[in-house]
Amino acid sequence: MLTVLTPSYDRARTLPRLFDSLLRQASMDFEWLVVDDGSTDETAALVDGFATRAPFAVRRVFQSNGGKHVAVNTGVDQARGDWIFIVDSDDWLPDNALQVVTAALQPVKDDAGVVGLCFRKTDALGRVLGRECADLPVPWAAAPTQAGRRVRGDLAYVFRRKAMAAVPFPVIPGEKFVPDQYAWNRIGDQGTILFYLDRAVYRCEYLEDGYTRNFSIHLRRNPRGFFLFYAAQIRREPHFVDKLKAAVRCAQCLAYRAARRVRTDGMEG
Template sequence: MDHLLITIFTPTYNRAILLPRLYASLKNQSIQNFEWVVVDDGSSDSTEEVVKGFEAENRIPIQYIKKDNEGKHLAINKGVKLAQGDLFFIVDSDDYLTPNATQLIANYYPKIKHRDDFAGMSFRRGISATEYIGTNRTFDDIEATALDFRFKHRIDGDMAEVFKTSLLKLYPFPKIANEKFCSEGLVWNRIALKYKLLWTSNIIYIGEYLADGLTDSSIRVRQQSPQYAILGYSELSKMPIPFLQKVKAVVNYWRFAHFSALPFRDKWRSVNPFLSLVAMPLSFIFRIKDPK
């Protein structure tokens, strides 16, 4: 196999009916210097047969592995270990790419390839090739950490991050027994403490629009995986972000700490006590409104 520039990684769970659309978008890429790594997180549908059918076409290099259902974050860990590309690009099974996605990645990569202070690049997601998800405006290329991009440049919405594979190998997601949801932001924020990304407003990733904030389903999965939730909010509250965002992080910390079996003393030690005194009453209001 020739040297690969990109590993396009797809974690999937019971999405056999949607995978052909993503596969079609990969076959239509303007440059083909990539592999597709699919980690099946314990699907009970025909995902394996569908992907084996793709492999039989021999159009693009595919690595497929099926594992027990443990959550997307641990599937990412597995994908990073399998990856042979210089760059690692997560594309969910219910989304797809624009035809020029890999070409744009290849065009931008030389700008940060040899810069040790860069973790990778980030493009935009859209509900179409011309309609952004999140902040609806173009911008000149920005060199910034993920934290500064969000809180100083004030651009929000899900992005299409493309990381250096070698760096992601140094930042695996932690494994917490009996919990299956860990926000990707946990690791992306850790990376942001040391590394920048090159941000561009080019749309390369097409997906479903999700309203800002915590949706009902997102709240429920955090309730069911409270250790991951409070770990993420605890770390975020200590990062170099605006004070109001620290307060919000601590509010959400206590919002989901209610579902954790950790002793209260351990919870209290994990966040700023002053902020907790402000945030705990607010978190109680959210808990009343949250889905049960």
């Protein structure tokens, strides 16, 4: 079984769109697991209502607000599927998405060396994000950092649950965000990730209060989480310029962390 995992915080206004897209799937061999990250809106009643009328399993797990990365950890622990497809609460799927995913899983599901599959994302109008990659083989075996540099656009990952469970996101007191790529890279260290860059299975919309539009704010609020990612990228990036960019981000994180410490000490004083 495939688990569609959706971390959600106060997204009652967008969850119906995702649910409707799941109802339209050509394949129903999946469960939808919503990890409610301490929502204060109508998320609980909404998802519980979905569960009463869906032709697939719908489950909601509640946790105190800890951030998306903690919600993903919870979802991995609670998932019943062998494979996990993370779909954010403000995004949705084209009608054939899960059929495409399950078809790609069939030849590799028993190959323990394959830890993940990856597909393209599109915007709300169906336009593929990032560069065209017609020159690459299908599937293409690559690491997330390598693929990200080639595509230059968001990608839709499906990971083996055991591989995700082996390298959970770090939980940092006082912070609520660790970049996804930090964990995806560590999953890729365990085995092969196959990229199907000729197939789009995910549609996304960048909301005003979402991560993409508020990168700088997240960086200031979560310097230790971002430092973990950028420090690891210094080693992973093959080119000097990219290593230098990661080092500059590390310096930013250290500066934000020091500034936070000064503010905390001042408040205590």
